[in-house]
Amino acid sequence: MWSELRIVSLGQAFMSLHRLSVTEAVARLARREISARAILESCLARVDRVDGRVQAFLSLDREDALHQAEAADRALAAGVRHQDRPLLGVPIALKDVLAVKGQPLTCASRILEGYRSPYDATVVERLRIAGAVLFGRLNLDEFAMGSSTENSAWQVTRNPWDLGCSPGGSSGGSAAAVAADECLAALGSDTGGSVRQPAAFCGVVGLKPTYGRVSRYGLVAYASSLDQVGTVTKTVDDAAQLLQVIAGHDPRDCTSLPEPVPDYRAGLDAGLRGVRLGLPREYFAVAGLDPQVRRAVEAAVGKLEDLGAELEEVSLPHTEYAIAAYYIIATAEASANLARFDGIRYGQREEGRDPMELYCRTRGAGLGMEVKRRIILGTYVLSSGYYDAYYLRAQKVRTLIRQDFSRVFERVDALVTPTAPRPAFRLGENRDDPLQMYLADIYTLSCNLAGLCGLSVPCGWTEAELRLPVGLQLLGRPFGEGTLLRVARAYERASGWGSARPRLDAE
Amino acid sequence: MHEVAKLARIALSPGEEEELSRQLGQILDYVTKLNALDVSGVEPMAHAAPRLNVMRPDRPEPGLSQEAALGNAPAHGNGLILVPRIVE
Secondary structure, rough: OOHHHHHHHHHHHHOOOOHHHHHHHHHHHHHOOOOHHHHHHHHHHHHHHHHHHHEEEEOHHHHHHHHHHHHHHHHHHOOOOOOOOOOOOOEEEOOEEOOOOEEEOOOOOOOOOOEOOOOOOOHHHHHHHHHEEEEEEEEOOOHHHHOOOOOOOOOOOOEEOOOOOOOOOOOHHHHHHHHOOEEEEEEEEEOOOOOOHHHHHHEEEEEEOOOOOOOOOOOOOOOOOOOOOEEEEHHHHHHHHHHHEEEEEOOOOOOOOOOOOOOOHHHOOOOOOOOOEEEHHHHHOOOOOOHHHHHHHHHHHHHHHOOEEEEEEEEOOHHHHHHHHHHHHHHHHHHHHHOOOOEEEEEEOOOOOOOHHHHHHHHHHHOOHHHHHHHHHHHHOOOOOHHHHHHHHHHOOOOHHHHHHHHHHOOOOOEEEOOOOOOOOEOOOOOOOOHHHHHOOOOOHHHHOOOOOOEEEEEEEEEEOOOOOOEEEEEEEEOOHHHHHHHHHHHHHHHOOHHHOOOOOOO | OHHHHHHHHOOOOHHHHHHHHHHHHHHHHHHHHHHOOOOOOOOOOOOOOOOOOOOOOOOOOOOOHHHHHHHHOOEOOOOEEOOOOOOO
């Protein structure tokens, strides 16, 4: 009788391991209560149960993942400690724009169908050294271009809170997989909000580090002056933990900065007394700001004040120009970066009589509509006769936007804003109107243009019958990740929102 | 549209060409709002954190093997990537 009960309780413990946060998993692995293999198997079983509906994973190499988990268990048995390998045994999934040696790397594009990476990205190498078990390739908008994950050549990922809604994008697969407990944490990439906006839509924590904080080596380039690898996690503590592992200078990325990496977890619980937070007037005056999002964000602002933060209104006068500047600069850079997908050295090829015909046919057949739209727009704004009017002017506006932020960061330590003007939209809602889709990125783009760091933390739900998560965005000075994590952690503890999970099992 | 698509090396179907013309027209209309700003005397910003002349020691380092470099090529032979004839 006793042994039967014990088996049941062990079975339950096993079944729920996928629900653990990274820090919880590390604590239990360190105490040898559970094995890395058991956590991974729990995640894989979870993927089997729910991913048919969520569709976050593009591919999954179970055998390779099990080998990594077994190697982690052997290391733990041999006495290796988390002090030295902080993620030993923790299953982490990756957006399909990060190179993992021997694994597929499609960027959710037909043009890279069948491609396998010949090397590891630097962040992948760092996660491996830290002992993480890397499994799965997560869906995205093709080449990270989009805000809904609907621009994937392979599948549409769904929001675990409401399967009729978008998980956001472009790191929609990363956010959906973490929210659905299919992995303990994930990496994504953020060029204009692609980690923060899906994190907000899916009720998880998304961190975009400062440009240069994390190496981009092995991250497929979209817009090189804006791209940054980011983390998607269940808790703020986990974000700090992952950032600690992936941050730092990399000689293989000449845009990574040699700034020292602080101990991000050390100051996490320092509280908010004396912290000065700014509320950008223009962000709260955006016409499309949903009243339910406004209510949730204003309640969060009240909570931050209760916790001891000093709040003041600030002004970012060039806010309304950010979207236009971003879509010129990002597409211009994309048109140059994506020239490499020409059917010659790798990827799919459509034959032609001469190289020109081969390029055009390969790219015509291999790239999706949003990618074509952005490459063509980027080509146009860079073409002779239009360069000064569009590209050069946008770069000057970028300077003005950065100056806005430099000025307010003389007065405040971080800014508090909504992450997106609306909660997750219905799938298909903006399909034929790309401009409407671009306009929804208003709160997240400036951070990339100005080279700041940003974080989205859950701050409640909409009150409609279908409850959708709302995200609170924090923007910080360059290399101000420690401040953002500290503010987000204080808010997370006081609000308790982060512990809620979608009810996928009940459906 | 035809000319820009050619510059971008993308073959478009007539339907795509029409759709993109319409959408790009809307987007270009939208971005003209930048003209409302006076940017005279403002330096253009190409990069968030410019680092000039990043050097590394000029030392040979291991790179991709020929096999790995050709592993993803759509067509190769004799250790070379094959392409359509360029010179007659």
